[in-house]
Amino acid sequence: MRALRLPAWKTEPELVEVDEPTPGPGQVVVRIGAAGACHSDLHLMHDFEAGGLPWNPPFTLGHENAGWVHRLGSGVTGLEVGQPVAVYGPWGCGACARCRVGVDNYCENPAAAPVPGGGGGLGLDGGMAEYELVPDARHVLPLPEGLDPVDAAPLTDAGLTPYHAIRRSWPKLPPASTAVVIGVGGLGHVGVQILKATTAARVIAVDTREEALRLAEDCGADVTMRSGESTAEEIRRVTGGRGADVVLDFVGADATLRLGVAAARTVGDLTIVGLGGGTLSVGFFSVPYEVSIQTTYWGSRPELLEVLDLGARGLVRPKITTFSLDDAMSAYRMMRDGTLEGRAVIVP
Ligand SMILES: [Zn+2]
Numbered sequence: 238m239r240a241l242r243l244p245a246w247k248t249e250p251e252l253v254e255v256d257e258p259t260p261g262p263g264q265v266v267v268r269i270g271a272a273g274a275c276h277s278d279l280h281l282m283h284d285f286e287a288g289g290l291p292w293n294p295p296f297t298l299g300h301e302n303a304g305w306v307h308r309l310g311s312g313v314t315g316l317e318v319g320q321p322v323a324v325y326g327p328w329g330c331g332a333c334a335r336c337r338v339g340v341d342n343y344c345e346n347p348a349a350a351p352v353p354g355g356g357g358g359l360g361l362d363g364g365m366a367e368y369e370l371v372p373d374a375r376h377v378l379p380l381p382e383g384l385d386p387v388d389a390a391p392l393t394d395a396g397l398t399p400y401h402a403i404r405r406s407w408p409k410l411p412p413a414s415t416a417v418v419i420g421v422g423g424l425g426h427v428g429v430q431i432l433k434a435t436t437a438a439r440v441i442a443v444d445t446r447e448e449a450l451r452l453a454e455d456c457g458a459d460v461t462m463r464s465g466e467s468t469a470e471e472i473r474r475v476t477g478g479r480g481a482d483v484v485l486d487f488v489g490a491d492a493t494l495r496l497g498v499a500a501a502r503t504v505g506d507l508t509i510v511g512l513g514g515g516t517l518s519v520g521f522f523s524v525p526y527e528v529s530i531q532t533t534y535w536g537s538r539p540e541l542l543e544v545l546d547l548g549a550r551g552l553v554r555p556k557i558t559t560f561s562l563d564d565a566m567s568a569y570r571m572m573r574d575g576t577l578e579g580r581a582v583i584v585p
């Protein structure tokens with residue numbers, strides 16, 4: 238079969254011929270219907286080197302996958318060949334207190350996981366191929382009626398990651414509250430949709446690009462702002478001086494983190510989702526009282542079931558541009574240049 242593989246750190250991926258995987262006991266091979274292309278893949282190609290992560294290339298890219306059950310390993314029950322499924326991406330040990338409640342993204346025994354702190358497309362072979370081997374059937378979730386693999390694939394990361402970040406802040410998002418989304422890219426535009434579908438908060442979207450702000454409007458943002466010097470002041474002005482109850486930073490650069498703090502309301506949340514690598518100085522005089530600042534990583538398996546439900550009911554629909562496996566690299570180039578709107582999905 239064909240697979241888009243990262244051969245080494247700081248190299249471009251290659252489309253190569255590899256053997257089709259065979260499922261061992263308890264495992265599942267999924268025929269890939271769609272694999273989302275994520276900004277973090279660009280970090281894998283360009284930014285990391287040996288020792289930066291607990292795993293190394295070579296591996297097949299693609300950590301945002303959906304398709305159909307192709308082959309079942311011995312002992313797997315509850316799934317049928319041909320059934321449409323999504324793949325839950327973070328693969329933990331399966332036995333620790335976190336994994337036992339489906340929070341594999343925060344597995345506490347990563348040394349016992351298939352690969353420490355990773356999954357398919359993140360140290361192990363992912364879904365940018367015709368087939369993907371999923372090492373445990375618990376990660377294979379049947380798609381609800383009304384959701385096909387192309388729409389489902391981006392929900393497993395571009396949907397699940399913002400969903401988790403928003404869900405944890407639900408108590409701070411009653412009517413009359415304000416949520417700010419910084420960065421309306423592959424995750425941020427879905428974040429706007431999730432806020433509108435699951436809360437009554439007013440949603441302000443901030444980006445440097447005019448097209449991104451139009452996408453935010455299409456996704457239901459109440460207010461859009463081109464980011465600049467006075468963005469924090471503008472956010473305070475439209476919130477009657479209070480600031481934002483919840484700020485979701487899908488960029489994570491120095492400038493956006495500073496904006497987040499400057500725009501946050503007392504007792505608010507500032508959640509850093511983007512891998513921009515920025516830092517923030519936190520101290521008594523530099524942050525509004527009782528603002529909680531956290532990073533989040535991906536989401537849990539039960540949360541993915543909820544996201545798939547939102548997708549099947551049409552409440553959350555990522556804006557998708559599809560590419561063939563041959564064209565996958567042009568998708569990544571567009572993402573790098575900031576010319577791709579919404580999410581790129583590779584259909585092998
Ligand atoms: Zn990702």
Ligand SMILES: [Zn+2]
Pocket residue numbers: 329330331332333334335336337341343344345346347
């Ligand atoms: Zn675990």
